[in-house]
Amino acid sequence: xxxxxxxxxxxxxGDTDASNIFKATVTICVLGLGYFxxxxxxxxxxxxxxxxxxxxxxxxxxxxxxxxxEMNSKCEKLAEKYAxxxxxxxxxxxxxxxxxxxxxxxxxxxxxxxxTIVRPLQSRASARSTGNYGIxxxxxxxxxxxxxxxxxxxxxxxxxxxxxxFRVMAHRLVNEWGxxxxxxxxxxxxxxxxxxxxxxIASASxxxxxxxxxxxxxxxxxxxxxxxxxxxxxxxYWDIPIIGPxxxxxxxxxxxxxxxxxxxxxxxxxxxxDESKKTFLQKVYSLMxxxxxxxxxxxxxxxxxxxxxxxxxxxxxxxxxxxxxxxxQGLQATLREESDSVNLExxxxxxxxVKIPRIKSFMHEVHRWYSVPAxxxxxxxxxxxxxxxxxxxxxxxxMTRAISWTSSDVPRGPNDSPPNTFDVARxxxxxxxxxxxxxxxxxxxxxxxxxxxxxxxxxGRTYSEALSYVVLVAALQAFTWMLAPNHxxxxxxxxxxxxxxxxxxxxxxxxxxxxxx
Numbered sequence: 001x002x003x004x005x006x007x008x009x010x011x012x013x014g015d016t017d018a019s020n021i022f023k024a025t026v027t028i029c030v031l032g033l034g035y036f037x038x039x040x041x042x043x044x045x046x047x048x049x050x051x052x053x054x055x056x057x058x059x060x061x062x063x064x065x066x067x068x069x070e071m072n073s074k075c076e077k078l079a080e081k082y083a084x085x086x087x088x089x090x091x092x093x094x095x096x097x098x099x100x101x102x103x104x105x106x107x108x109x110x111x112x113x114x115x116t117i118v119r120p121l122q123s124r125a126s127a128r129s130t131g132n133y134g135i136x137x138x139x140x141x142x143x144x145x146x147x148x149x150x151x152x153x154x155x156x157x158x159x160x161x162x163x164x165x166f167r168v169m170a171h172r173l174v175n176e177w178g179x180x181x182x183x184x185x186x187x188x189x190x191x192x193x194x195x196x197x198x199x200x201i202a203s204a205s206x207x208x209x210x211x212x213x214x215x216x217x218x219x220x221x222x223x224x225x226x227x228x229x230x231x232x233x234x235x236x237y238w239d240i241p242i243i244g245p246x247x248x249x250x251x252x253x254x255x256x257x258x259x260x261x262x263x264x265x266x267x268x269x270x271x272x273x274d275e276s277k278k279t280f281l282q283k284v285y286s287l288m289x290x291x292x293x294x295x296x297x298x299x300x301x302x303x304x305x306x307x308x309x310x311x312x313x314x315x316x317x318x319x320x321x322x323x324x325x326x327x328x329q330g331l332q333a334t335l336r337e338e339s340d341s342v343n344l345e346x347x348x349x350x351x352x353x354v355k356i357p358r359i360k361s362f363m364h365e366v367h368r369w370y371s372v373p374a375x376x377x378x379x380x381x382x383x384x385x386x387x388x389x390x391x392x393x394x395x396x397x398x399m400t401r402a403i404s405w406t407s408s409d410v411p412r413g414p415n416d417s418p419p420n421t422f423d424v425a426r427x428x429x430x431x432x433x434x435x436x437x438x439x440x441x442x443x444x445x446x447x448x449x450x451x452x453x454x455x456x457x458x459x460g461r462t463y464s465e466a467l468s469y470v471v472l473v474a475a476l477q478a479f480t481w482m483l484a485p486n487h488x489x490x491x492x493x494x495x496x497x498x499x500x501x502x503x504x505x506x507x508x509x510x511x512x513x514x515x516x517x
Contacts, residue, residue, distance in 0.1 A: 160348065
């Protein structure tokens with residue numbers, strides 16, 4: 001066929017140069033494919049949601065949505081322009097996506113979660129390729145089993161046992177930053193926050209004190225990058241025998257991390273557990289002794305999942321919080337005053353939460369505004385949707401932040417702020433006794449989707465929030481801070497969570513009356 005096209009091009013153009021003929025032939029093939037795809041699109045049945053204009057052969061609407069770091073904001077703007085009902089269809093490099101930006105449409109989808117609406121196969125395959133065989137990517141019966149074990153081990157009653165770990169990590173961070181402050185040095189906080197977050201997970205999950213082992217920290221960061229890149233790959237190239245896992249340079253980090261955790265779990269099971277330890281591993285092991293059991297691979301996978309789900313999202317959300325407080329000195333002073341009433345060394349988790357309503361409200365708003373920007377899902381069978389039918393295999397992109405901007409479920413707070421504004425006091429309420437408290441956002445509603453929705457909401461939410469509060473309070477008690485000289489104005493870009501587009505650098509000043517040293 002190519003030869004026939006080449007002869008035709010020679011006849012039409014009169015050009016006998018082979019390279020020019022080849023280019024022309026390829027051009028005709030691409031244009032022909034584009035015409036075919038466009039005609040096929042035109043013949044599809046009408047749907048109540050629009051198919052975005054501007055479609056191009058091969059790339060679809062990629063030119064409207066990319067680069068990736070701007071994808072969230074671009075998709076939100078496309079919805080404002082073309083989808084008044086909060087739903088539109090777009091194509092990215094050959095894959096169709098139903099993009100949802102309204103609470104009403106999102107609730108239609110969540111109604112079928114967790115059994116019919118599930119995570120995309122590519123996302124699950126990518127997760128498993130990095131050792132993450134746990135609840136964060138599980139579906140069906142595997143999810144039911146993991147849910148019975150993982151969720152109780154991470155609920156508030158059990159997170160209180162991890163509070164000592166959080167204090168130790170906060171002390172280490174404050175001491176490191178204190179040394180830098182004493183020398184008049186600015187601190188680049190991103191890598192420090194990743195390190196203490198991964199260290200806290202290692203300690204709370206397995207009783208492992210890494211003491212800032214840089215190898216594991218770097219491996220965990222590499223695993224997260226690998227998961228994201230592999231989830232977007234058109235094929236599962238990592239399944240190629242022998243060389244596949246190493247084609248993208250992530251294989252070594254995956255092997256080291258999973259081998260380390262596997263060794264610890266194996267030793268633990270050989271000893272029959274250790275009731276004296278109050279780790280995530282012991283809590284899950286104790287629950288397994290009473291009933292539901294999972295294979296060792298899934299137990300290891302759930303710990304890998306804690307690292308992947310917790311390290312990147314928590315550290316980057318904390319980086320955003322530190323940046324926002326550096327940019328708003330008045331807010332920083334208000335939260336510092338509240339933090340000074342806290343005794344981190346002796347206070348229970350419950351009393352700690354009660355004492356910091358303003359810090360909690362601030363972090364709730366940070367999570368609403370800058371947390372996970374989109375949820376990727378798919379349907380494993382036809383479902384009713386928007387007065388029509390969403391076919392089996394449809395890829396769905398739920399834009400969580402855009403939904404929270406219009407949701408009627410977002411509290412307006414004492415300032416009566418509409419949901420499309422950032423208000424750190426939004427979740428504050430005054431109780432009948434006159435004391436200030438903070439509302440706990442409900443993940444079953446559309447106004448707070450940064451941790452997911454309903455029964456499939458992130459089981460590590462309380463853990464992540466508690467660690468974040470301890471780190472913030474410790475820093476507020478020990479320092480004042482501002483952005484480093486000549487620090488650029490940060491834009492928040494698409495990532496695992498919305499994150500500053502630059503390294504956040506702080507100029508710290510040690511407080512003379514700081515509670516922590």
